[in-house]
Amino acid sequence: MSNTKYILGSFADPDEMMEGIDKLQANNISIYDCFTPMPIHGIEAKLGVKPSRLPIAAFIFGAIGTCLGFSLIYFTMSYDWPMNIGGKPSMPLPNFVPITFEVTILLCALGMVATFFYRNHLFPGRAPRVMDMRASDDRFILAVDASENANHELIDSLLKEAGAVEVKYNERKYVSYE
């Protein structure tokens, strides 16, 4: 089993998977990742997953949107072709609020979706990265990096003890690539 890259414990029940996490952690075995078909509350804290940086991306896209929206309306309304509308000043700031706001929201939303797709390899034309196909169906998968954790028999027995239906020794990281 020297070619094994990842050991995957496949669980049929989320509670048993949570127990598997506890058992591996109690034996100082680092968990590479965990794949579940539905969200499980509290799993991030248990695995020590860092908070998502998506809000930072959202802020940056929003700030770009604010600048873009304001520049657009400033250029068209005040700089390129100033018009007297209802006797208002040539730069009526309150009028600029709705458009600046809308462009901020638009860029923020589109930017977040694009960032999310890029980060998760979901862009059209890109092969998705999946370690176990059934993780999107009915199985709860615990992945352990085989090179970082040498004692494969212990991992195997701990996973089975916790209730793993199947333990796989994958020689390739992603099974979705042909």
Add this chain to the structure above:
Amino acid sequence: MGTHNHHHDYNFSEKFQFAGIGKILSLLGIAVGVIAIVIGLMSSDHIMVERTYANLLLMGYYFTCVCAAGAFFVALQIVTQSSWSAGLIRIPQAMSSILPIASIILLIIVGLGLYSHNLYHHWNADGITDPNSPNFDKLVAGKSSFLNVPGFLIRQIIFMGTYSIFAFILAKLSYKEDLEGGLNSYKKSFKLSAIFLVIFGFTTPIWSFDTVMSLEAHWFSTMFGWYNFAAMWVSGLAAITVIVVLVKKAGYLGWVNENHLHDLGKLMFGFSIFWAYVWFAQFILIWYANMPEETVYFYKRFEPEYKPWFWLNIILNFVAPLLLLVDRDTKRKGNIMLFVSILLLCGHWLDYYVMIMPGTVDMHRGFGYIEIGTALGFVGLFTFLVMNKLSKHPLGAKHHPLLDESLHHQL
């Protein structure tokens, strides 16, 4: 799902002990308020008397709005079958249980104000609808089929009476649930809440047109009702948060944690932005259209007497919560939430101040012992009544069908 195997041994039947420094301070607040109001009303200067009335209306309306927001909160949680709030529902319930008292106080204030011509004199004067009278006002006369004293009082009684009855029954059903268990109370409150929300949604705008907008009877804005609703809802949420954090600090509500606080924070954050949205929508349309009958409202508030407060209103109620609550971590910390909630409660006092004062005392506005005293008096009264109510019933709704889900709430 998944983590149900913890064992909780919370005592949902524990009751809040209302004693000590909190009780003394609230009674002291009431005493200060009564003294300030009596001094103000006894004053020989009629402007001082009018200013006291304006402050009474401000705080009476604010007090009723916060309690009505408690009733709205309870009804909304039941209709949406929300589980996160099941553990802290007794706090908005205590607020809504004192709505009848708040309503009676506000009724007395508007009644006396009408009778003594200290409030609503803009549309309530002798001969104002009589074309032959020197007092004749064409605009007010045109509105008099709606805006007249009997109609005004009847609407006040019907609106606040209806809210009070619903608030009372909803609270009673929940206390009954504690004793009997089962789903009967919840199902009944679901129906009642749905009816209440429809009535509340359609009548609160009219209620705010009457109580606040008619102070300047020539001006009107269809946005005003939603603007007032947003103010009511944000200040109600802020009051709930203050009570939750303080009661938790006193060692109760062990089952309410940072996840529940996070949800309250999200609501406060979101509806502060909604408030700003409605405020701005009302402002920009009037500013842009620039029609004299509409700009009169903002013209008054752009006088040097009000302008700083007008802009401070936006900073306190929009910019501050936007910057302070945008981060996830700040919504989960009790002390920061307490600070923001108190800031918002002060901010909405200023909001009502900017709404009410130009239409009543106009250029004779002030900020002195009457304003502070009246505010302290009503805050004391609110604290005393709510905490007293809270001490009468268990702090946890132990048979609430969604309580277990609330305990496992995680964000």
